[in-house]
Amino acid sequence: MIETLSAVDLVARGFAPLVVDFPFERHYVESIVLVSLYVSLTAVAISTLVGLPVAMLIGFSEFRGKGVVVALINTGMGFPSVVVGLLVLFAVSNQGPLGAFDLVFTTEAMILSQFVLATPVITGVSLAAVTGIDDGVRDAARALGGTRIDVALVTIKEARYGVMTGVLAGLGRAVSEVGSVLIVGGNIASADGTSVTRTLTTAIQLEARQGRFETALVLGAILVALVLVINGIVLRFGGGRT
Amino acid sequence: MQRRDLLAAAAGGVAAIAGCSDDDGGNADASIRGETLTLTTTTSTYDTGLLDEVNAAFEDRYGVAVDAVAQGTGAALETGRAGDADVVMVHARSLEDEFMRDGYGVNRRDVMFNDFVVVGPEDDPAGIDGTEEVTDAFRAIAETGSVFVSRGDSSGTHAKERAIWDAAGIEPGGEWYRETGSGMGEVLNQANQTPGYTLADRGTYLSQRSELDVSIRVEGPIEGGPALLANPYGIVAVNPGVHETVNYDLAMSYIGFLTSQRGQTVIEEYTVEGEQLFFPETDSEDPNFEQYVPEGWTPDER
Numbered sequence: 018m019i020e021t022l023s024a025v026d027l028v029a030r031g032f033a034p035l036v037v038d039f040p041f042e043r044h045y046v047e048s049i050v051l052v053s054l055y056v057s058l059t060a061v062a063i064s065t066l067v068g069l070p071v072a073m074l075i076g077f078s079e080f081r082g083k084g085v086v087v088a089l090i091n092t093g094m095g096f097p098s099v100v101v102g103l104l105v106l107f108a109v110s111n112q113g114p115l116g117a118f119d120l121v122f123t124t125e126a127m128i129l130s131q132f133v134l135a136t137p138v139i140t141g142v143s144l145a146a147v148t149g150i151d152d153g154v155r156d157a158a159r160a161l162g163g164t165r166i167d168v169a170l171v172t173i174k175e176a177r178y179g180v181m182t183g184v185l186a187g188l189g190r191a192v193s194e195v196g197s198v199l200i201v202g203g204n205i206a207s208a209d210g211t212s213v214t215r216t217l218t219t220a221i222q223l224e225a226r227q228g229r230f231e232t233a234l235v236l237g238a239i240l241v242a243l244v245l246v247i248n249g250i251v252l253r254f255g256g257g258r259t
Numbered sequence: 260m261q262r263r264d265l266l267a268a269a270a271g272g273v274a275a276i277a278g279c280s281d282d283d284g285g286n287a288d289a290s291i292r293g294e295t296l297t298l299t300t301t302t303s304t305y306d307t308g309l310l311d312e313v314n315a316a317f318e319d320r321y322g323v324a325v326d327a328v329a330q331g332t333g334a335a336l337e338t339g340r341a342g343d344a345d346v347v348m349v350h351a352r353s354l355e356d357e358f359m360r361d362g363y364g365v366n367r368r369d370v371m372f373n374d375f376v377v378v379g380p381e382d383d384p385a386g387i388d389g390t391e392e393v394t395d396a397f398r399a400i401a402e403t404g405s406v407f408v409s410r411g412d413s414s415g416t417h418a419k420e421r422a423i424w425d426a427a428g429i430e431p432g433g434e435w436y437r438e439t440g441s442g443m444g445e446v447l448n449q450a451n452q453t454p455g456y457t458l459a460d461r462g463t464y465l466s467q468r469s470e471l472d473v474s475i476r477v478e479g480p481i482e483g484g485p486a487l488l489a490n491p492y493g494i495v496a497v498n499p500g501v502h503e504t505v506n507y508d509l510a511m512s513y514i515g516f517l518t519s520q521r522g523q524t525v526i527e528e529y530t531v532e533g534e535q536l537f538f539p540e541t542d543s544e545d546p547n548f549e550q551y552v553p554e555g556w557t558p559d560e561r
Contacts, residue, residue: 111342111504119504121343122297122326203328208314213326223329226444227306228470 042232048212049220050239056124056198056216057191060131061139065184067132068139072183073169076147077155090144093137098130102197105130109201122203124214130197135187142186146179147172189244195222217243292322296509299336299344301415302442304492305329307462307536309529316525317516323509331414331442339363339495342502346510348494348517350415350460355493356553364495366511368518369550371526371537373461374479375419375488378447379405380454380472387456387476393485394427396477401427404435406455408446411438415490420458423487447471460490462536469532481538491540493550494518 075086107113109120109129120126150172158171173180195218198204202214204223215223217240224233304310305327314325330338332349339347340363348370349355358364377387377396385405387396400407409431410417424431437455439446443463450457451471461479464471478484494514499507516522523539530536 111502116342116504122328203326205326205328207324207326208311208318210311226302226442226448228444228448228467 042210045206045210045212046236046239048206048210049215049217049236050243052124052212052214053192053216053218053240053243056127057131057188060128060191061135061184061188063128063132064135064139064187068136068183068187069143069173069180072140072143072147073172076144077169077172087141087144090137090141094141096134096137097196098134098194099196099200101130101133102200105133105197105201121201122205122214124202126201127198127214127216130201131191131194134194134197135191138190139183139187142183143176143180146176146183149179150175185248188247192216192244192247193218193240195219291509291512293324294506294509295324295326296346296506296513297326297328297344298346298348298513299328299330299334299338300348301332301335301350301492302329302444303350303416303460303463304348306442306444307466307531309462309526309537312529313517313522313525316521317513320516320521321512323512325513329442331410331412332418333413336363339497342497342505344497345506346494346496346513348492350490350492351418352491352493352554354415354418355495358495359553362501363498365498365500366514367493367495367551368514369540369547370492370494370517371523371540372489372491373537374481374484374490375416375458376461376464376475376479376484377456377477378450378459378464378471378473379456379476381474383476385456390477391485393423393477393487397423397427398429400456401429401431401435404433406435406437406450406453407431408450408453408455408457409436409438410443410446410458411440412442414443416443416458416460419488419490423458426487447473465534465536466531492537 075083075090105126106121109115109118109126111119111121118125120129154175155168155172158168163171195216198214198216199219199222202216202219204215204219205213206215207213212220217236221233221236221240224230224236300310306329310327310329314327318324328335328338328344332351332354335344335347335349336354336358338344339358340361347358347364355364355367359367377393379385379387385396385399385403387399390396390399409420435455437449437453439449441449443459444467446457447459447464447467448470449455451473454473456476457473461481464475468474477488479488479490480486494517496507496510496514497505499505517526518541520542523542526537526539527535
């Protein structure tokens with residue numbers, strides 16, 4: 018996390034000369050990057066905690082209707098983000114079932130919607146990865162007297178690139194989607210130019226709407242660079258363990 | 260048990276004393292400092308940059324952060340209906356009136372006005388340059404089949420555009436009429452790229468003018484154009500009797516600030532490239548009582 022933040026800082030700094038037109042631009046861009054990262058990383062972390070065990074559970078067991086469950090997960094991978102945004106808005110709105118928590122137009126609501134978006138991706142890709150592991154690996158772990166947890170850990174270790182790909186795909190989906198965070202977050206920045214619920218994607222949409230295409234392009238470049246940096250870090254970690 | 264009661268009583272006493280000293284301090288806004296007000300508003304107040312200016316002044320004075328969500332007028336009112344906003348600032352009187360009549364809004368005030376202008380390409384294919392009546396201009400656009408980019412998003416500007424088509428006796432449709440479902444800034448960009456005509460609020464047009472090749476073809480009332488193009492903004496608090504979770508006192512502070520001398524000065528002094536975008540509307544020795552109730556409301560209709 019610390020490494021990610023300093024990398025982001027570098028990215029923001031690298032672009033600073035391009036965006037001197039606005040008095041609060043530097044601070045504005047940095048706070049947007051931070052909100053984007055906070056929301057997407059949190060959502061993806063929770064999605065991984067939920068999605069990975071579910072993938073293991075489905076992957077290792079046989080039950081009636083397994084095909085249907087897998088089909089549902091795969092459908093969820095392509096679920097339109099605006100529809101998710103709409104449903105989450107209904108849920109967190111004052112009138113909805115979660116209305117009492119006062120979540121509408123907050124980063125928590127955005128995390129919730131990105132969680133809904135990223136979980137099927139992480140589950141689906143991890144599921145494919147763990148089912149692709151040779152049965153022999155698990156049999157060997159079991160024969161060596163491993164508990165169920167040990168067997169699961171060995172499988173995850175063997176399938177780590179697949180699982181990592183799933184997490185990355187989930188993160189990519191979360192950080193680059195605009196539909197749901199715009200609806201449930203409201204694209205809010207405070208009067209002094211600090212992002213409250215404004216992410217890179219919703220900021221790009223806003224800048225383009227106002228005809229400030231240069232700022233939109235700079236934000237777009239930061240978004241792309243960010244995804245590249247995250248990919249690089251994860252690949253490095255993955256590579257270190259082989 | 261007795262001991263616990265005693266402790267509770269002592270704690271209550273301390274709280275009561277603390278409460279008293281707060282009141283004695285006379286610092287009335289200490290209790291709202293640090294809270295957050297949710298405002299839904301139109302893209303025009305947001306995209307012009309006015310809102311940042313007003314909200315910064317409000318935050319200075321009250322210590323209350325404003326979460327401003329820029330939506331179209333229709334969506335802004337709908338968010339208020341759901342109780343997800345505390346206060347709503349929009350510019351479509353008929354929709355505001357409906358909001359109040361349905362019981363969702365209370366204490367409406369006029370805030371400011373500017374006007375709409377018809378914007379179009381320099382070569383003016385419909386030949387509407389300097390037309391006296393905007394209805395004639397719209398008729399000419401329809402008859403020549405010149406491209407017209409519509410908001411199509413039930414915003415205040417869209418409501419005004421529909422009203423003008425109605426007044427012109429035309430039901431727009433066909434290849435030349437493009438409903439985009441986008442904000443004002445995007446629509447201006449599209450009209451610029453296409454090129455085509457559109458109806459824009461003067462504020463957004465001026466704030467974006469340096470990026471645009473299209474320019475004003477029909478002026479609004481501020482520059483002597485037809486009164487049909489007037490664009491008044493109103494602000495309404497969400498009724499705490501319907502949604503008890505709304506921050507009604509913050510909403511009223513905000514309405515109070517916007518309609519105060521201080522707030523009105525901020526609005527008056529806000530300029531983009533040297534041009535004033537919004538004109539204050541509340542300070543008057545002769546208040547307009549109609550601003551508090553739906554237009555045409557009389558006491559017998561309750």
